[in-house]
Amino acid sequence: MIAALMVLLLGLVVSAAVPAGALPLVNRVRPSTVVPLLAVGSVISAASVGVMLSLLAMAVVGRVPAVAALGGWSIATLAVAVPVPLAVGVPAAALAAFLLARTLWRAAHILLLLGRSDRLSRRLRGGGGPIVVIDDLSADAFTLAGLKGAVVISRDLLDALGPAERHMLTGHEMSHLRWRHHLYVHAVDLAVAANPLLSAAADAVRLGVERWADEDAARLIGDRGVAATALARTALVRASLRRAARRDARATLPVLALVGSHVADRARALLAPAPRGAAPTAFMATLLIATIVATVASTLQIHNGFEHAETAWLTGSHASSHRPARPQDRGTAHAITVVGRISRTR
């Protein structure tokens, strides 16, 4: 029990540490190293907190007479073997149920959007390659996720750009597609749904995949300075095209008011030397392995508690020591216990 709370605490510390260190890491270390590290770290940390909350919840739910009868364990022994106070267990159960529902909802939503995106990208590609240029006045460029996926660039944006800007654009989007960057974003989004403390990690991963694609495009161009200028110029060209499009009813795509893709930060990062800082892989790995080991250990401990309670129930010692948590429950609990025993012997 003490161990379980310690693990929960450890999980919370990791949840707090991952996002706090995330943004500085994205600026210091190669994005292709940081992004997977952050995604895996967030998922493990969210999962361990989820497991610990569920275990605390189980310890309390297991003392409900109906549940105990169904599972076939002694309530009294369970209360001793896994002494989780109600004041801890009940909120934990509520929180675990809420976070689980949130995560499932999020997962369903991501799958829905992925399905739509996949259908659209197949339709746009029409059997051709992954880069699709569309005749449209949206001045847009984006990567559609999906099993196939596609890079969509509107003709007016492409036509307005010079050679370096075009390289920056196509190189960037091809990097998103090739490394399946959307999967990291999905992973960290699910982790945040399960553990809202991690939300800063999601921002860092979003910025990280853009930086990753920028670095790949800069390598294609062969000059970081030219790449930075190309990025800045593309952003400005697009902004002025969008202003024109907003006045033009022929634009098929909606003009979005989505601010905050950190273009200036990204351009500045390209002007600085390529990030060479070492990722704190060893530190992160140690923290995560400790989390996993502690989670497994306390799971086993609580599992043992349940085994004890089950043995107590089977050997019949529950008949004398069985004390339902609330006296008024005794009648029902006893009846259900008997039913449980009968169904068990059949």
Next chain:
Amino acid sequence: MNGRRPELGRLESAALAVVAASSEPLTVSQVQAQLPADPAYTTVMSTLTRLARKGALRQIRDGRAYRYELAAPAASIDDALTARQMRRLLGDGGDRAAVLARFVAELGEDEERLLTELLERTHRPDRGGPP
């Protein structure tokens, strides 16, 4: 995981990016010149051939050699269903970031000013790059 079509390799995706960035069809040596890390001519040629076989590029005969361009001509999204699918994906909710990554999103006023300054600064010390 990718159905019948294998995922693109590193050189394939770079070559595709180079061809897509060009406004006219490119020869093998033009593509080779624009790729990083100086790949061999024959390597680039077989990469481009493979991309053509996969349907990503089109070969145009030019004398004894081929030139390469993107296979699909500019697609039109006048088709009502495609346009609707696109609008639904791009338009609804704040969740689109989970599915698609935009090259650059809408700029705030501050950001636009910052970028303009950045361009002016990088341009003063000669063409091409910071000091």
